[in-house]
Amino acid sequence: MPRRAAITLTSSHGYGPSWLHLVREPVENLRQLGRRAVLALLGIAVGCMAVVALLNIGHNAEREAMNVFKGMGSDLLVANVQIPGSGRSEALPNVATLDTAALRQAIPDITAAAPLILTSSDARLKGHALSTTILGSNADLPGVLDLQLAQGRFLSQFDTHSTHAVLGANVAAAWENAGIHAQPGDRIQIGGYLFQVIGILQPAGQNPLLPAPPDDAILLPLEGMRRIIPSPQITSVLARNPNGATLVQTSPALQQWVEGRMPGYEVNVQIPRLLLEGMAKQSRLFSWLLAGLGSIALLVGGIGVMNVMVMNVAERRREIGVRMALGARPRDIARLFLLEAVVLAATGALAGAAVGLIMAWAFVHYSGWSAFSFSAAALPLGIGSAIATGLFFGLSPAMAAARLTPVQALRDA
Amino acid sequence: MQRVHDTDLIRLENITHAYATGASSQAVLYDVSFSVPTGQSCAIVGASGSGKSTLLNLIGLLDEPTSGRVLLAGEDMTNADAESRAIARNRIIGFVFQSFNLLPRLDALDNVALPLLYRGIPQPQARQAALTQLERVGLSNRSHHRPADMSGGQRQRVAIARALVGEPSLLLADEPTGNLDSQTAQDIIGLLLSLNRERGTTLVVVTHDTGIADRMARCIQVRDGRIEEAGHA
Ligand SMILES: Nc1ncnc2c1ncn2[C@@H]1O[C@H](COP(=O)(O)OP(=O)(O)OP(=O)(O)O)[C@@H](O)[C@H]1O
Ligand SMILES: [Mg+2]
Numbered sequence: 001m002p003r004r005a006a007i008t009l010t011s012s013h014g015y016g017p018s019w020l021h022l023v024r025e026p027v028e029n030l031r032q033l034g035r036r037a038v039l040a041l042l043g044i045a046v047g048c049m050a051v052v053a054l055l056n057i058g059h060n061a062e063r064e065a066m067n068v069f070k071g072m073g074s075d076l077l078v079a080n081v082q083i084p085g086s087g088r089s090e091a092l093p094n095v096a097t098l099d100t101a102a103l104r105q106a107i108p109d110i111t112a113a114a115p116l117i118l119t120s121s122d123a124r125l126k127g128h129a130l131s132t133t134i135l136g137s138n139a140d141l142p143g144v145l146d147l148q149l150a151q152g153r154f155l156s157q158f159d160t161h162s163t164h165a166v167l168g169a170n171v172a173a174a175w176e177n178a179g180i181h182a183q184p185g186d187r188i189q190i191g192g193y194l195f196q197v198i199g200i201l202q203p204a205g206q207n208p209l210l211p212a213p214p215d216d217a218i219l220l221p222l223e224g225m226r227r228i229i230p231s232p233q234i235t236s237v238l239a240r241n242p243n244g245a246t247l248v249q250t251s252p253a254l255q256q257w258v259e260g261r262m263p264g265y266e267v268n269v270q271i272p273r274l275l276l277e278g279m280a281k282q283s284r285l286f287s288w289l290l291a292g293l294g295s296i297a298l299l300v301g302g303i304g305v306m307n308v309m310v311m312n313v314a315e316r317r318r319e320i321g322v323r324m325a326l327g328a329r330p331r332d333i334a335r336l337f338l339l340e341a342v343v344l345a346a347t348g349a350l351a352g353a354a355v356g357l358i359m360a361w362a363f364v365h366y367s368g369w370s371a372f373s374f375s376a377a378a379l380p381l382g383i384g385s386a387i388a389t390g391l392f393f394g395l396s397p398a399m400a401a402a403r404l405t406p407v408q409a410l411r412d413a
Numbered sequence: 414m415q416r417v418h419d420t421d422l423i424r425l426e427n428i429t430h431a432y433a434t435g436a437s438s439q440a441v442l443y444d445v446s447f448s449v450p451t452g453q454s455c456a457i458v459g460a461s462g463s464g465k466s467t468l469l470n471l472i473g474l475l476d477e478p479t480s481g482r483v484l485l486a487g488e489d490m491t492n493a494d495a496e497s498r499a500i501a502r503n504r505i506i507g508f509v510f511q512s513f514n515l516l517p518r519l520d521a522l523d524n525v526a527l528p529l530l531y532r533g534i535p536q537p538q539a540r541q542a543a544l545t546q547l548e549r550v551g552l553s554n555r556s557h558h559r560p561a562d563m564s565g566g567q568r569q570r571v572a573i574a575r576a577l578v579g580e581p582s583l584l585l586a587d588e589p590t591g592n593l594d595s596q597t598a599q600d601i602i603g604l605l606l607s608l609n610r611e612r613g614t615t616l617v618v619v620t621h622d623t624g625i626a627d628r629m630a631r632c633i634q635v636r637d638g639r640i641e642e643a644g645h646a
Pocket of ligand 1: 459460461
């Protein structure tokens with residue numbers, strides 16, 4: 001008999017507690033650890049909450065910023081024309097027309113171009129006056145800005161000398177609010193002239209790069225602006241280049257062309273797409289910065305876990321000794337305490353993630369932003385880093401416990 | 414790995430043990446050799462501080478001797494690593510401590526089942542076996558009590574059930590009755606001796622009580638770090 005026993009005495013095949021038991025035991029132990037576990041858990045929870053909430057808020061802030069700029073076509077170029085600040089402004093002749101056909105010929109990548117003349121004036125419909133922006137442009141404008149008509153038609157190249165007008169969505173809505181229904185065929189008075197409404201636009205949204213939102217404007221033919229202001233002056237040229245590859249190269253060409261037609265003026269071309277990309281980048285950077293803040297909170301939580309685990313190991317030294325006497329190997333002891341740290345961190349992480357999500361949702365909700373959008377990276381990142389923190393800070397106490405010899409552990413402290 | 418004297422469950426050869434105390438070290442056991450054959454019951458007696466617990470810890474693979482060899486069931490455990498020693502403790506040794514050493518968070522049943530869980534036995538079977546052992550020590554109706562809710566004698570019986578659950582060939586008890594009144598102490602020793610008689614479990618008991626020592630088949634006296642066979646009074 002002893003010979004048989006000797007053969008299997010120290011074989012480790014199949015030895016060691018089952019995984020089920022390995023996981024159940026730390027959960028049970030932590031439940032009995034009570035308030036101290038809750039405190040360590042709180043540290044991790046706050047860290048994880050910060051990571052999840054800040055990443056989600058950052059993500060939604062980015063989306064919100066993108067939404068504001070969504071109206072800007074990704075293939076748009078905006079050339080702004082300015083009087084140079086050197087004081088010779090008086091000498092510069094006003095330019096009120098541009099040959100956009102020539103522009104398209106000069107830069108074939110540009111498929112549509114629309115110069116803008118801008119002023120503000122009162123407009124009167126059925127006796128009700130409204131102070132609005134008057135925007136002079138050409139027939140290409142809907143194509144350049146993706147404007148859609150709600151009613152009627154847009155200005156065509158045959159309208160250049162007619163007294164036709166198209167209403168922006170908000171202008172029509174403003175009159176509607178005043179009890180006056182505007183529709184194609186109505187006559188509105190702007191300055192000393194009567195214009196006939198031929199169309200009403202659908203809302204087009206915001207575009208901060210435009211000198212004025214088309215929604216808030218009454219659109220007239222470029223040439224018709226002379227009826228409202230004595231010396232109209234083109235302030236912007238909008239152009240569209242659907243070829244994304246040459247969008248950036250088109251910019252200096254457009255600048256040169258406009259400078260050539262408007263000598264003496266200062267022209268600079270902005271590309272909304274580049275601006276958009278820059279903003280997205282900046283906003284992502286901001287998100288990561290916030291997440292970094294969360295990581296610091298996590299680090300503090302991790303130190304809390306380490307503190308609890310060091311105390312835990314010290315207080316349960318005798319238990320460690322008993323377990324060793326009963327057959328726990330060093331790795332069984334290490335696993336026991338490591339898993340306790342991980343369970344602690346994971347519980348904190350889950351609670352923190354839930355609170356973080358609620359906080360982010362509430363923030364987005366009360367900021368009046370559009371619907372909450374869930375950041376896919378936030379949850380795995382927040383929970384993962386919280387658990388990794390627990391693992392990292394639990395490692396050293398667990399190893400210290402495993403390194404005890406049975407007699408050391410069993411001896412009265 | 415060399416095997417000798419198959420009939421000896423325990424064999425100590427020229428054991429010397431010293432505890433490191435600061436810079437110096439204090440020798441506790443000097444050149445101790447003895448063996449215990451399978452199935453024997455053996456008392457270890459001696460004055461306080463003479464080295465009885467030290468000796469038992471070396472037999473039980475809880476500590477390593479400074480020099481000398483320890484053989485259990487014919488296998489030389491002297492240079493075994495911590496993992497092999499743990500496995501050997503689990504497979505062949507059952508411990509009974511003076512202070513019971515039950516885990517306070519676990520109820521009686523789970524305390525008794527613990528050695529089997531480390532052996533890799535699934536919890537339902539381990540609990541079933543634990544219940545059988547609790548019945549044997551007369552505590553099946555206390556299986557869901559925590560140690561704190563039990564008397565000293567009951568706790569020690571739970572501890573004995575835990576020592577027995579793995580069907581060990583060796584029971585090591587360090588003053589198992591030191592915290593019990595004399596009647597309970599007699600019951601506990603009776604229980605240990607009946608196991609020794611009925612199942613042939615080798616029994617080594619450290620005790621101060623000559624009455625208990627007399628009930629063992631053999632008595633070893635530790636004096637100034639050396640041992641001598643003591644005849645029964
Ligand atoms: N970990 C230790 N470090 C230093 N010295 C120790 C250690 N453990 C025990 N000793 C010393 O070794 C000697 C023997 O101790 P041991 O515990 O073996 O005695 P014992 O015979 O069991 O005594 P008791 O009957 O009081 O339990 C004592 O002098 C003790 O002070
Ligand atoms: Mg002792």
